[in-house]
Amino acid sequence: MHRYRWSESIESRLQQATERMRRLRATTMPPAAVKSLRHWFRIHHTYNSNAIEGNRLTLPETRAVVEDGITIAGKSLKDHFEAVNLAHALDFVEALASKETVLGERDVREMHGIVLRGIDPENAGSYRRINVRIGGTEHVPPEALRVPEEMRAFGEWLAGAKNEHPVVVCAIAHAWFETIHPFVDGNGRTGRLLANLLLMREHYPAIVLLVEDRARYYTALDASHSGDITAMLELTLDRLDQSFEEYERASREVLELREPAIDYLAEQLGKPPAAPPPSEAHSWHEAVRALHGALRDFASQLEARLPEGRRPSLSVTDFSEPTEVAWKLIQKTPYELFGLHGEHHGSWLALSIRSSPKKGGLPELQVSEPDVSLQLRDRITSMEPTGHTFQVTHIEGVSIRIEHGVSALRLATELWTGAINTYLLSR
Structure with a gap:
């Protein structure tokens, strides 16, 4: 006590x-x-x-x-x-x-x-x-x-x-x-x-x-x-x-x-990924997706055509459906969509397919090449999706030619042909 x-x-x-x-x-x-x-x-x-x-x-x-x-x-x-x-x-x-x-x-x-x-x-x-x-x-x-x-x-x-x-x-x-x-x-x-x-x-x-x-x-x-x-x-x-x-x-x-x-953050992160706006962006995405698939298919077919010892290594990086946030970026600033990579007997290629904002319209696509000195005089400068086809701008010598209604298959063929000739066969 x-x-x-x-x-x-x-x-x-x-x-x-x-x-x-x-x-x-x-x-x-x-x-x-x-x-x-x-x-x-x-x-x-x-x-x-x-x-x-x-x-x-x-x-x-x-x-x-x-x-x-x-x-x-x-x-x-x-x-x-x-x-x-x-x-x-x-x-x-x-x-x-x-x-x-x-x-x-x-x-x-x-x-x-x-x-x-x-x-x-x-x-x-x-x-x-x-x-x-x-x-x-x-x-x-x-x-x-x-x-x-x-x-x-x-x-x-x-x-x-x-x-x-x-x-x-x-x-x-x-x-x-x-x-x-x-x-x-x-x-x-x-x-x-x-x-x-x-x-x-x-x-x-x-x-x-x-x-x-x-x-x-x-x-x-x-x-x-x-x-x-x-x-x-x-x-x-x-x-x-x-x-x-x-x-x-x-x-x-x-x-x-x-x-x-x-x-708040749990609510936002728990929402399903927002799909791109279905109206104007839908056809643009479909055209880019079609081009991406055609590029991959071309690479696969070319590799399969040659014997293993002479076969080039060609690849196309993944292309993801842009989210709503990404789509807003694509409309305002250059944005890398996917890349083309290749190797053959010690020669390399690495190209980026980028979107580029276009005033008053949907973004166009451009090829970003790391070695400007090897760019051909005759080359594609831009590709603008128009429905299921593309409007393609070519430089031919000192003149510019615009071609309408170019399919994804044809465009993919031209892109790979130009890239392989420039980077893998000319060295």
Whole structure:
């Protein structure tokens, strides 16, 4: 049984904390957001809890030491050990909070052992064997001989059933532990770890007592030594409000930003691919598809006609039905539709069939050739789909000839003939 008391005026804030915790638990937080919040708490608690005890590392320096293992020039080895140890102790507390085991005196000693690891091996996890005084307070901790007995009573209370609000339990444990002051060093850091462990076990967010709270914190501890934990409860609730705000902000971002964006994009991506406009674009697509098929058929027939040792390698890349977005691009900017590739005895060809926007009409097709110096004087410059045939523009010497009603089969034959003669047979 504990001896602590508190003002009834705290009850309304305790009820508010209960309601905020319930709302928070009803919110599904993405793992990445939870991980980010835990990371925030780990660094800020490590910095502030150590700074309260006089550690000289700044917040950025604490982050660098804990996350990157960086050594900070001008800061003591003890400062570095305190940062790393406290971060590891928080990991231990988080793991312990998720277990269903009964808490007790042994868990407190384990926490303290991690806090002083490598700093004071002789006293890490061991109760003090000397009497101590706490600077700045009239409270005198129990004599060293009484510490094991006091901690057994405290441990039994920790392990027992409790009727108080979880925040009250947290404040009682914090105050009671600091009143006993069972260790030579590291009592403050261990007490703050224990307080958070009890909150986390009841699914409350962990809290960060700020270095700016030091004077208020020590005043609250002084009051608690006489049994009044009102000031300790008020400070705990203030910092719990800060933690709630961090989680609620992240929750709002999920509900107001991420979820609507995901809903919208899922809806858009879940729609079937939009077919090109069926009116003016349909005949254009059909003509291009017919040309593509005729080019492939010509290549296949030519390869089959020759024996394997003398056979060229000819191919036409795939042509996909343009989506509505692609069709808009085709009408505004040059757009590669498919390509012709060939190889024969070390000679290569690679041509692109591209669409080219035409003002006031449907796009025309052009042949893009990589080696302009090899272009024939007599060649096709453009092909404009007109229904199931093409209007083809030829350059013949210095003159231009336009031919109407050219079939896809004929056009494919002329394209392959010109390409093979130019790139595979002329070298």
